[in-house]
Amino acid sequence: MKLTVNLCLYMASAILACLPVLYLSQHVPSLGKTDFEPTIIAAKLVNQGHRDAVYANAPYSDNRNPDWIREETMLTAGTYNTVYAYSPLYLRFFSPLVRTFSYDNLVYALLVINLLALGLFAALLALLLPDDSRFRAAGIVLVVSANSAMAALLLGQNTLPFVLSCFAFYYAINGQRTILACLAFGAAILMKPWAPVLLAFPFFKRDYFHAGLLAILFISVTAVTWFLEPDLLQGFLKISHQHSDIRILAYNNYSLAAALQRLALHNWSIYQNWKIAPVEPVVGFGLRLLIAAGAVFAGWLVRRDYVRLLAACVLFFALSRVFWDHYSLLFLPLIVYELKQLWQDRQRAIFWIGLAFSLLVYYPGHMTIYVRIFTTLYPLTSQFTAQKMVALFSIVPSALFIGALLVGCWRDGVFREWRTRVFDFQFEMAQLRRAHQRLLNRS
Amino acid sequence: MPKRILETALIFVGLVAANFVISVSNSQPAAQYSNYIYLNATATQTFLNDLDRVNSWFQLATYPRIESAPLPAAPLRTLVLKSDSATIQAEIVRGTLPRNLAPTDALYFYYQLKAEQLQWISFIEIRRTNENWAQITLSCQQQTSLTDRLLHWGRIAQEITDSCLMQFEKIKQLQGVGKPQ
Numbered sequence: 001m002k003l004t005v006n007l008c009l010y011m012a013s014a015i016l017a018c019l020p021v022l023y024l025s026q027h028v029p030s031l032g033k034t035d036f037e038p039t040i041i042a043a044k045l046v047n048q049g050h051r052d053a054v055y056a057n058a059p060y061s062d063n064r065n066p067d068w069i070r071e072e073t074m075l076t077a078g079t080y081n082t083v084y085a086y087s088p089l090y091l092r093f094f095s096p097l098v099r100t101f102s103y104d105n106l107v108y109a110l111l112v113i114n115l116l117a118l119g120l121f122a123a124l125l126a127l128l129l130p131d132d133s134r135f136r137a138a139g140i141v142l143v144v145s146a147n148s149a150m151a152a153l154l155l156g157q158n159t160l161p162f163v164l165s166c167f168a169f170y171y172a173i174n175g176q177r178t179i180l181a182c183l184a185f186g187a188a189i190l191m192k193p194w195a196p197v198l199l200a201f202p203f204f205k206r207d208y209f210h211a212g213l214l215a216i217l218f219i220s221v222t223a224v225t226w227f228l229e230p231d232l233l234q235g236f237l238k239i240s241h242q243h244s245d246i247r248i249l250a251y252n253n254y255s256l257a258a259a260l261q262r263l264a265l266h267n268w269s270i271y272q273n274w275k276i277a278p279v280e281p282v283v284g285f286g287l288r289l290l291i292a293a294g295a296v297f298a299g300w301l302v303r304r305d306y307v308r309l310l311a312a313c314v315l316f317f318a319l320s321r322v323f324w325d326h327y328s329l330l331f332l333p334l335i336v337y338e339l340k341q342l343w344q345d346r347q348r349a350i351f352w353i354g355l356a357f358s359l360l361v362y363y364p365g366h367m368t369i370y371v372r373i374f375t376t377l378y379p380l381t382s383q384f385t386a387q388k389m390v391a392l393f394s395i396v397p398s399a400l401f402i403g404a405l406l407v408g409c410w411r412d413g414v415f416r417e418w419r420t421r422v423f424d425f426q427f428e429m430a431q432l433r434r435a436h437q438r439l440l441n442r443s
Numbered sequence: 444m445p446k447r448i449l450e451t452a453l454i455f456v457g458l459v460a461a462n463f464v465i466s467v468s469n470s471q472p473a474a475q476y477s478n479y480i481y482l483n484a485t486a487t488q489t490f491l492n493d494l495d496r497v498n499s500w501f502q503l504a505t506y507p508r509i510e511s512a513p514l515p516a517a518p519l520r521t522l523v524l525k526s527d528s529a530t531i532q533a534e535i536v537r538g539t540l541p542r543n544l545a546p547t548d549a550l551y552f553y554y555q556l557k558a559e560q561l562q563w564i565s566f567i568e569i570r571r572t573n574e575n576w577a578q579i580t581l582s583c584q585q586q587t588s589l590t591d592r593l594l595h596w597g598r599i600a601q602e603i604t605d606s607c608l609m610q611f612e613k614i615k616q617l618q619g620v621g622k623p624q
Contacts, residue, residue: 020459025466134454137454138458145458
């Protein structure tokens, strides 16, 4: 009972803390736009029978379908020129809603759902913090005022429900709750095309029953989609492939690929406005694959569940070329949990470094930091140096996520275990060599 | 207990207020960077055709005027306008560019152009491409409509040219480059 009351109280506080900035953002045209339009437009197009227009737009390009443009121009607010890149089945939920409600009503409804989801996310996070109301109040305000949280609220479309479903999935797999696991995973794969990466978590746990069951669920959902919407599924696969191949160096792309490419390019600021960057260097691609392999290796070896989930998240982070800032919310509870453990274990130095890095990523957010650094460095140094330094700074999210995995592995004893194994191996080899020498001497 | 509640409330309200103040102060830089322009497929083609026309007009009509403009030491030789959907790039060739000019130029131009009521420009950046070339990139505000930009393209090009001429002259004078000996 006390837990429920606390949860409701934290949720209300989080929503209350959001409201002033939300109010402000609605009055600054460049900040206050939402990005719920693609789903609504796509659902309208399906209802009108223009099914071929749903996935016809090329991502981050001016190449857009005329039917889509016609629908878009009927909207009162401006759009972000984004595309619909979710599952055709997800669209089925929206089709009846679009028939019943107006565009503005739907946008407000989605905003309210996101606001509630953000409140719940912040409340759950507050419960991870030490039991001190002052500490938790500060934590709640810092979380909801982060740029990542505001981006998830306004632009992330379904990121917040997705993050909540991921943690329901984590909870279900840990507690062997099969039905909840299937529901959470089902919701996740409908919301994000890259959600199947969550399968890595039960796989790392060697929980082959759930891994197999969920893989079958994923295949079944794909088969049902193919049966119900074969044309839309083709478009979905095409646009998912196009999205995975896209190279964007905008500030809110935290992916490892973008960070490495910013460093490799002498002048990356010309690609900052969601323009497509040149082909990724082979070295960067190789390094990403190496880190992804390391994440699989780490996930397979560790014993603690939150490190396994961290490894699954790092796996997607390293493989994907686009990792928007609001996806980083996925890492936040895991990092908070890790920091709490470090504090309890009196690893204070790593705790403070981790906290500093976390604050750099989550608060006050990418835009402020990058713009401030760039404008400060620009008049002082040559442009080349400023570019390189800001590019170097953009590696902070990668350092935080990969660093959190490394710290998790270290606390889990993986490195110690492997060092022992290597020493044991060397010891055994020495013994073998000595035995071999003795045999030689005897003969 | 009441003391703890009071402290919690103070921390909460204080942080919310601080965040609001930070957001207000940050809204301006964020606006400068959000300059993605909406163009549809049909309009893009029209835009590009018109752009070609405007560019030819610009080169024919303005280029000789720049050539004949009286300049103190290092005249502007040419100004070419290029564009993709979202930005205008003006490449300016000059006789000599002082080595430490580019960073100051960028800020100077930005404020000067803002002052000259070119409200649609949200961001200006100058990159020095080599010893004699500087590339100027201007980005439009999101709210600027396609028609507006097409209608004002020629006028804006003219204003940029004039502004460039004027500013280079001023900077040179400030740095003593063009001063009569």
